[in-house]
Amino acid sequence: xxxxxxxxxKQFGDxxxxxxxxxxxxxxxxxxxxGPSGGGKTTVLRMIAGLETPTGGDxxxxxxxxxxxxxxxxxxxxxxxxYALFKTMTVHENIAFGLKIKKWKRxxxxxxxxxxxxxxxxxxxGSRYPHQLSGGQRQRVAIARALAPKPSVLLxxxxxxxxxxxxxxxxxxxxxxLHHDLNVTTIxxxxxxxxxxxxxxxxxxxxxxxxxxxxxxxxxxxxxxxxFVARFIGVLNVLELKVQDGQSRLGELSxxxxxxxxxxxLRIGFRPYAVQISANLGEYRYRGTLKHIFFLGVLLRxxxxxxxxxxxxxxxxxxxxNRLGISEGDEISFQIREYRVLSRxxxxxxxxxxxxxxxxxxxxx
Amino acid sequence: xxxxxxxRLTRTTRSQRGTEELPWVRRVLIGIAVAxxxxxxxxxxxxxxxxxxxxxxxxxxxxxxxxxxxxAVLLTLTIALIAVPLxxxxxxxxxxxxxxxxxxxxxxxxxxxxxxxxxxxxVSGLIYIVLFGLQGYFGEWLLxxxxxxxxxxxxxxxxxxxxxxxxxxxxxxxxMQAQGSDQEEAALTLGASGWQTFFKVTLPSVKWGxxxxxxxxxxxxxxxxxxxxxxxxxxxxxxxxxxxxxxxLYHEYNQAAAFSVASVLALLALVTLGIKTxxxxxxxxxxxxxxxxxxxx
Ligand SMILES: Nc1ncnc2c1ncn2[C@@H]1O[C@H](COP(=O)(O)OP(=O)(O)O)[C@@H](O)[C@H]1O
Ligand SMILES: [Mg+2]
Numbered sequence: 001x002x003x004x005x006x007x008x009x010k011q012f013g014d015x016x017x018x019x020x021x022x023x024x025x026x027x028x029x030x031x032x033x034x035g036p037s038g039g040g041k042t043t044v045l046r047m048i049a050g051l052e053t054p055t056g057g058d059x060x061x062x063x064x065x066x067x068x069x070x071x072x073x074x075x076x077x078x079x080x081x082x083y084a085l086f087k088t089m090t091v092h093e094n095i096a097f098g099l100k101i102k103k104w105k106r107x108x109x110x111x112x113x114x115x116x117x118x119x120x121x122x123x124x125x126g127s128r129y130p131h132q133l134s135g136g137q138r139q140r141v142a143i144a145r146a147l148a149p150k151p152s153v154l155l156x157x158x159x160x161x162x163x164x165x166x167x168x169x170x171x172x173x174x175x176x177x178l179h180h181d182l183n184v185t186t187i188x189x190x191x192x193x194x195x196x197x198x199x200x201x202x203x204x205x206x207x208x209x210x211x212x213x214x215x216x217x218x219x220x221x222x223x224x225x226x227x228f229v230a231r232f233i234g235v236l237n238v239l240e241l242k243v244q245d246g247q248s249r250l251g252e253l254s255x256x257x258x259x260x261x262x263x264x265x266l267r268i269g270f271r272p273y274a275v276q277i278s279a280n281l282g283e284y285r286y287r288g289t290l291k292h293i294f295f296l297g298v299l300l301r302x303x304x305x306x307x308x309x310x311x312x313x314x315x316x317x318x319x320x321x322n323r324l325g326i327s328e329g330d331e332i333s334f335q336i337r338e339y340r341v342l343s344r345x346x347x348x349x350x351x352x353x354x355x356x357x358x359x360x361x362x363x364x365x
Numbered sequence: 366x367x368x369x370x371x372x373r374l375t376r377t378t379r380s381q382r383g384t385e386e387l388p389w390v391r392r393v394l395i396g397i398a399v400a401x402x403x404x405x406x407x408x409x410x411x412x413x414x415x416x417x418x419x420x421x422x423x424x425x426x427x428x429x430x431x432x433x434x435x436x437a438v439l440l441t442l443t444i445a446l447i448a449v450p451l452x453x454x455x456x457x458x459x460x461x462x463x464x465x466x467x468x469x470x471x472x473x474x475x476x477x478x479x480x481x482x483x484x485x486x487x488v489s490g491l492i493y494i495v496l497f498g499l500q501g502y503f504g505e506w507l508l509x510x511x512x513x514x515x516x517x518x519x520x521x522x523x524x525x526x527x528x529x530x531x532x533x534x535x536x537x538x539x540x541m542q543a544q545g546s547d548q549e550e551a552a553l554t555l556g557a558s559g560w561q562t563f564f565k566v567t568l569p570s571v572k573w574g575x576x577x578x579x580x581x582x583x584x585x586x587x588x589x590x591x592x593x594x595x596x597x598x599x600x601x602x603x604x605x606x607x608x609x610x611x612x613x614l615y616h617e618y619n620q621a622a623a624f625s626v627a628s629v630l631a632l633l634a635l636v637t638l639g640i641k642t643x644x645x646x647x648x649x650x651x652x653x654x655x656x657x658x659x660x661x662x
Contacts, residue, residue: 049554050554051550051553051554071553071554072553072554072556072557072558075556076554077554078550078551078554080547080550080551082547084547084548084550084551085548085551086548086551086552086566086570087548087570088566088569088570088572089569097552097555097557097565098555098556101552101555101556101557101561102556145551145555146554146555149555149556
């Protein structure tokens with residue numbers, strides 16, 4: 001394996017930025033560190049790079065413990081959030097910097113810089129200064145500079161944060177291709193779940209300095225290990241139900257009690273895609289009104305309101321929508337195909353953002 | 366809180382109204398400023414040159430060729446040559462520490478850097494008398510070891526350094542703070558040592574501020590009167606710097622010669638101003654270029 005964190009912690013004074021985090025990244029993987037802002041993602045990245053020293057735990061790179069190895073000796077490429085290009089140097093000088101430091105031969109440096117300029121679509125920009133480049137170009141220079149000395153690991157802090165939405169999409173695809181071509185172990189930080197799902201092989205999810213889950217995009221989406229992850233990745237409908245007469249209820253919706261005693265509450269969650277809709281009012285057990293329709297390209301997001309005033313989010317594909325022939329304001333019937341129990345009253349962990357105990361009961365009704 | 370916010374609000378509104386509705390007030394104020402500057406700055410400066418040449422060109426150059434004046438020029442240059450590089454070194458180190466690191470005593474260091482600006486130059490000179498003068502703390506020890514600081518070049522250099530210490534640091538701190546440490550950290554991840562990072566990344570990125578600070582530091586080092594006057598001892602041909610020489614000639618009723626020497630200092634000031642203006646121009650040009658990014662991909 002390429003990188004391993006074993007119970008790594010980092011404390012800044014009283015602030016516990018990272019707590020007891022363990023995960024491994026395999027050689028050649030493209031991993032996303034995902035989480036809300038302030039969750040400790042940058043701090044983890046900086047510790048791997050050697051820009052911060054862990055206050056607890058061990059850090060390994062290619063099997064070697066590197067806690068005490070200086071940043072210079074870790075042979076890591078780091079792309080800073082604001083790119084941190086050397087503003088008094090040209091693009092060429094920026095990319096050549098690490099090579100000069102490592103005392104490469106002049107001819108080799110020139111060849112390597114040319115190669116990278118070409119690879120990164122920066123031909124002809126070698127003599128420009130950073131302030132003469134666009135946001136996207138700056139970002140590519142920053143990555144080229146980090147990759148020039150052939151690092152064993154590439155770390156990127158919010159690489160797409162500073163560019164506008166249209167270019168961001170291109171850059172994502174470009175990063176995937178680049179990673180595919182170079183096959184260098186890559187970790188990037190993002191607070192955008194869509195970005196993490198689209199780009200990475202695996203996702204490490206953080207919140208408040210703790211690791212919430214690590215898994216493939218599919219795993220974290222389909223099998224979130226707790227409510228935080230479920231809510232953070234994608235959209236989740238959450239219902240808080242009261243148990244009465246052996247059933248848990250909220251408005252007209254009712255579910256099994258799942259062992260929760262009479263009078264207590266049960267929280268369940270379900271994805272928008274789990275809501276099945278029909279224009280035929282008799283087809284499914286619940287009634288609802290179609291409040292809003294949002295077109296998201298191939299997918300549509302629907303907002304339903306039940307007679308008792310509950311708002312639920314549903315998602316269907318375009319073909320299905322066309323087949324149903326429904327529009328805003330229509331009455332429909334629906335059912336919830338699968339859901340998960342998030343927490344039961346009486347369990348120790350019922351706080352919304354706590355690492356809720358998972359009961360993975362995806363049942364059809 | 367609310368009250369002060371409200372009063373701030375009225376104050377801004379009033380001043381805005383002042384500039385918007387009463388243009389004559391603005392014109393009068395500008396007139397006063399120009400008149401003031403002419404009366405107290407331009408006229409005296411012109412007078413320096415008029416007086417210097419009052420007895421003719423030959424007398425002017427004669428005064429400058431005087432051996433005692435020559436020795437004053439040499440001394441002033443020597444002092445500046447020692448004091449300025451040392452202050453550049455200390456100033457850069459202090460600015461670097463303050464802007465790139467967090468440590469206890471940082472606020473104290475910042476205050477100390479400003480001390481020479483807030484203390485009268487005479488007091489600055491007296492500090493060294495108290496320390497190194499015959500009656501001073503180290504006076505006897507220095508005498509025993511046959512070392513002369515007060516009334517000699519070391520004393521003048523120390524006093525000059527003290528007075529000119531803030532220029533470089535004060536110029537660099539805001540620039541370095543604004544830039545943060547990102548570029549330095551990038552250099553570190555690329556394998557650069559602390560020294561390499563400093564010389565290849567930090568220093569070039571504060572180049573203009575540094576040059577500006579050096580120019581101001583040098584101007585003050587050559588022009589300082591008060592602190593130097595206290596520690597120099599006024600030994601003609603030995604411990605008289607240019608400003609002291611001017612003062613001495615004037616008090617010896619040798620007005621024309623005094624103004625001749627003064628004109629050299631005045632010229633130096635003008636050159637400094639010129640370079641300073643040019644630097645600011647360059648910096649603004651750099652800044653303007655940095656602002657007008659071509660954002661087309
Ligand atoms: N140098 C520092 N000194 C003090 N606190 C810090 C420092 N760096 C980060 N923190 C704190 O650590 C926490 C995690 O920060 P960070 O790793 O930047 O989060 P993220 O990148 O996920 O937004 C935050 O609460 C932040 O305020
Ligand atoms: Mg961050």
